[in-house]
Amino acid sequence: MSEQATNRELVAGLKSHLEETEKQVGRLEQVFKKLGKEPSATDCPAIDGIIKEAKEAVGEIDDKAVLDAAIVANSQAVEHYEIARYGTLIAWAEELGHDDVVRLLTTHLNEEKAAYTNLNTIALRKGVNRKAVA
Numbered sequence: 001m002s003e004q005a006t007n008r009e010l011v012a013g014l015k016s017h018l019e020e021t022e023k024q025v026g027r028l029e030q031v032f033k034k035l036g037k038e039p040s041a042t043d044c045p046a047i048d049g050i051i052k053e054a055k056e057a058v059g060e061i062d063d064k065a066v067l068d069a070a071i072v073a074n075s076q077a078v079e080h081y082e083i084a085r086y087g088t089l090i091a092w093a094e095e096l097g098h099d100d101v102v103r104l105l106t107t108h109l110n111e112e113k114a115a116y117t118n119l120n121t122i123a124l125r126k127g128v129n130r131k132a133v134a
């Protein structure tokens with residue numbers, strides 16, 4: 001979606017969070033190592049559904065300003081999902097006494113919350129929603 005966005009701050013925010021997400025892979029590998037487990041790829045129907053919905057919504061919009069607002073909205077849906085999942089995983093890791101895992105996942109949770117907050121700022125204070133309405 002960063003390639004379709006036109007608002008400079010939105011593009012920068014999406015690209016920055018993509019880089020963060022790529023670094024999260026390394027931390028997740030550390031989590032698996034600490035748990036003595038081998039990571040493996042798996043499908044996530046929930047996130048696949050959010051992405052499918054986002055692609056459909058973005059594909060229907062021609063107006064660039066409305067498109068930016070839709071990209072913010074759909075990106076926030078992804079962040080909400082990630083925040084929910086990391087919150088649960090941290091709670092479970094705490095219960096199981098995996099303090100190292102809690103620290104690693106809390107870093108991810110904080111990155112997801114910051115990404116969400118940045119998107120909110122772009123929508124509400126940087127004019128994306130206002131321009132979409134106009």
Ligand SMILES: [Fe+2]
Nearest residue numbers: 079082112115
């Ligand atoms: Fe994220």
